[in-house]
Amino acid sequence: MAKKKNPLETDIKRLKEKVGARKAKTENAEGDASLRALHKRLKRVQRKKRTLASRLARAQGKKKEVKPAAASAPAPAAAAG
Helix, strand or coil, X not given: CCCCCCHHHHHHHHHHHHHHHHXXXXXXXXXXXXXXXXXXXXXXXXXXXXXXXXXXXXXHCCHHHHHHHHHHCHHHHHHHC
8 A cells, every 4th residue: 555645745845846946047046036935935844744743743652662562462461361
């Protein structure tokens, strides 16, 4: 089963391509207002993705650490019963 990309990853990829193409076209990247706006949008979307990832990690708490222990826990319970 192929993993679906989330919309933020697609937006980031699309914006990176646009920024790269626009930078290649312009001689003065600092003076181009539309390029600066695109770059701001790219950074905003990247920040949003990073925030979401950290929020999800915090929401899981210690569940990440419990998974390996949970896998080994049922084996002794089956032997005892």
